[in-house]
Amino acid sequence: MRLAAVFTNGIYRENPVFKLTLGMCPFLAVTTSVENALGMGAASTFVLLCSNFLVSLFRNVIPNKVRIPCYIVIIATFVTLVDMVMNAYVPALHKSLGIFIPLIVVNCIILGRAEGFANKNPVMASLADGLGMGVGFTLAMVLLATFRELLGNGTWLNVNVLGEAFHNQPLLIAILAPGAFILMGFIMGTFNILESRGGER
């Protein structure tokens, strides 16, 4: 029961993007399509799970003074592994995510969870936290990518939903960088409205 609470914590109550405002760089950068969002989400979730697992497993072995360098080495290793494996087996996705895969290393969510959760909690809870945060991050990216891909390209997961006419003349700004900021603002605003209404009741 407690593990389930830790898991859902990352999805809504402490959603890394909408509540903790972490990992903004990949969140804004790769959400041009739902496919990219899912790929980035899967890669980040994998790294989060692995780093949370190891950090939690060795939390009593790693001396406090050198914990940050150790975490960075652990995270960087997993990111490089993901990078190599993706390059070998899903080259198309690797190509479209490009520079953002190596940049998972500096995604604050991962170091943030290692430092803020995994190094003081047991292994199972840390895995649940990593999975919850990863899923929360992925869902947030898919949400933004849905709006951006629909408005900016007329498609969802590469399937044309808004018709040929819209596809040829879409709201291009949604897929460009400013569109990411604008739509993120709307989504966060909506979340805050929902939140405050929930609080009044």
Place this chain on the structure above:
Amino acid sequence: MGEILKLGFVLMAVALLAAVALGFVNSRTEPVIREQQRQQRIEAMMQVAGSLSETVPAEEMAYDTLDIGANPYAAVDESLTVVRFAGPADGPLGYTFIAYGKGYSSTVQTMVAVDLSGTVTGATILFQQETPGLGAKCEGGWVDQMIDKTAESCSVVKDGGGVESITGATITSRAVSESIRDGLETMESEGLFGEGGER
């Protein structure tokens, strides 16, 4: 003193484990990646070679590799490898080569097809890691501008050529057009164009 040794030892152990894991996965994935890159190159080569002739499809062309001169921009291959394509009945049709240009954050590789008069007939970006949204746009329709360019006109408008730069990415635009131009010039000096095509 003892504590420093202990800290150093822990760090070393962590780094060592990381290195072993990376080395192992790298040894497994590297051949797959290499093979994939080779396939991609061949696909791109056949794709641009198709532009050499209106009548002969690329699959029916015969091709052989010419190894000429040093490529000044080479980062991967030391020499400029030119592949000569010929139709089944009509002799040599043209060449393909890979142009390596130092861009803003990567070496941009372009697969180029040139006909016997030294005019580019097709080009496609093989590899680039330029800034997303700026230089990375070279991968879209932009590179099609290279078609019909010759060694004289294959540079950006700013430098007196006929290639419109990507907005905000002059370095990438220069890298691509100049690497193609250098390739064309090298091939020209090797006498591969005009009558030399029969070499």
